[in-house]
Amino acid sequence: MMAILGDFGTTWTKLLDARNGERRVLRTKDAKGLVADVATGHNARRRAPRHINELIALAQGGQRLIDEREFLLLDVGSRDVKHVHMRGGDLVAMDWTSTCGALTGFTLELLGSYYGLDYNAIEPSEKSVPVTCGVLGMEQLFELVSQGVSEAEAVARFARGIALNAHRFAGEPKRFYLSGGMCENRLFLRSFPHGVEVVPLGRFVLVEGLVGELEKTAGR
Amino acid sequence: MVQRKRRIGLAGCPPEEVLAPLREQNLIDLDNVVEGVTLRSESALPRTTCRIIRRILDNALALELDEIVIDEGFGKCDAARGLADVLEDMLRIPVTRTQNDNRVGAGTPISDSGLPVARKIELILDGLVRPQRLALEPEPNPPAAIWGVPAADFSIYELFPDGSQVLGWTRCLENRTPADWEMEISVPDGRPTVFFAQTFCPKNVTAQHLARKHNGLYVDADGVLSQSVKAKIEAFLHFRGARR
Numbered sequence: 090m091m092a093i094l095g096d097f098g099t100t101w102t103k104l105l106d107a108r109n110g111e112r113r114v115l116r117t118k119d120a121k122g123l124v125a126d127v128a129t130g131h132n133a134r135r136r137a138p139r140h141i142n143e144l145i146a147l148a149q150g151g152q153r154l155i156d157e158r159e160f161l162l163l164d165v166g167s168r169d170v171k172h173v174h175m176r177g178g179d180l181v182a183m184d185w186t187s188t189c190g191a192l193t194g195f196t197l198e199l200l201g202s203y204y205g206l207d208y209n210a211i212e213p214s215e216k217s218v219p220v221t222c223g224v225l226g227m228e229q230l231f232e233l234v235s236q237g238v239s240e241a242e243a244v245a246r247f248a249r250g251i252a253l254n255a256h257r258f259a260g261e262p263k264r265f266y267l268s269g270g271m272c273e274n275r276l277f278l279r280s281f282p283h284g285v286e287v288v289p290l291g292r293f294v295l296v297e298g299l300v301g302e303l304e305k306t307a308g309r
Numbered sequence: 310m311v312q313r314k315r316r317i318g319l320a321g322c323p324p325e326e327v328l329a330p331l332r333e334q335n336l337i338d339l340d341n342v343v344e345g346v347t348l349r350s351e352s353a354l355p356r357t358t359c360r361i362i363r364r365i366l367d368n369a370l371a372l373e374l375d376e377i378v379i380d381e382g383f384g385k386c387d388a389a390r391g392l393a394d395v396l397e398d399m400l401r402i403p404v405t406r407t408q409n410d411n412r413v414g415a416g417t418p419i420s421d422s423g424l425p426v427a428r429k430i431e432l433i434l435d436g437l438v439r440p441q442r443l444a445l446e447p448e449p450n451p452p453a454a455i456w457g458v459p460a461a462d463f464s465i466y467e468l469f470p471d472g473s474q475v476l477g478w479t480r481c482l483e484n485r486t487p488a489d490w491e492m493e494i495s496v497p498d499g500r501p502t503v504f505f506a507q508t509f510c511p512k513n514v515t516a517q518h519l520a521r522k523h524n525g526l527y528v529d530a531d532g533v534l535s536q537s538v539k540a541k542i543e544a545f546l547h548f549r550g551a552r553r
Contacts, residue, residue, distance in 0.1 A: 142539075142540040142543050142544060143540060144540045144541060144543070144544035145540075145543065145544045145547050145548075148544065148548065169537065171537075173544075179548065180544065180545065180548035180549070183541060183544055183545070184541070185537040185540055185541055186537065
């Protein structure tokens, strides 16, 4: 029986055992040789006999987890940002950038480790760093630190820059669902524009989007 | 004594009355990939030049041609007209400038057939040098369509279900009416259509406009297609019920 579903992301791998609902998160670099029955994500092609592209997995995951006719779901990953807008089961809009939003999530995680920051304890900033990509954003962040801005404030501006960029990329919705590891970053969740409602769904949305594939296979 | 065939490079879609007397010569379509050609256009053209214009120059520099015949009419862009000057200055061979305003359609049996899309594009592109005489049945219900110019990266065509229709300038190329704007912007209602343009090509404006108008998907790519562009096309076709 096919049972292991995997989202093999750039930095993190998320696994779901459909037989018992067991979930695991591990670093992709530590998941060498690990294979799933159905996979999605940046490294999916080498990890399973069947792989589903990330936009399809995201949309299908949203359909399983969100009990609304219309929704906008934004996924902020380690290396890219993508969104889908669904209405009545139809795809209204979608996009995926791996250039302008490149490495934003990865960089935020890296900075947290580098400076030893607790993202739950940092207050969001009213200011932002224009984050066109993780590398260019980091350059500006270090410039701020060299000018005397505290590391926590500089990183908060960086997080706000990522949030504003991702929000614009999704079409500036008033309310949207968020997918990915950034759902666990309280600073990031509070860095979107005032008045915008963000509903975090966690990091297993894409894996949920594979459950349907399993059911389709079982039904054959 | 057997006379050597002249090597004549074609750029764009020159008119048939110009091509017909040349058919006995060795015709090479410079818009297409030629294996083994070294990429030398990088230093000769601005970075904002599309892949197809670059490819024409790369091929022209590498293939030791005797002559180039280029269409620089309404069916081409300012970059192609500028390229004609560049070619003339760099190569010291005759560059014959033509304008293809033909409106008498040769037909679009390949674009409308049930063949895989990649095969359709190959046949259409080869058709300029070797006119096709295939008996093809039209696909009665094309599951999807791709609009645009021929892509530099053919892997885009493998994402489409067989029988998907070919629209836009590529369709005009098969019809030998490259300046037929009415045909170029014609899109059947309700057909899931991906609107493609090479990055830096002026046709991006029309591609995006038509995608909005026809509820399609607009994508552009500079050379090799990224995984994110492929995923967008796959997802679009998936959710519009046109899966492979």
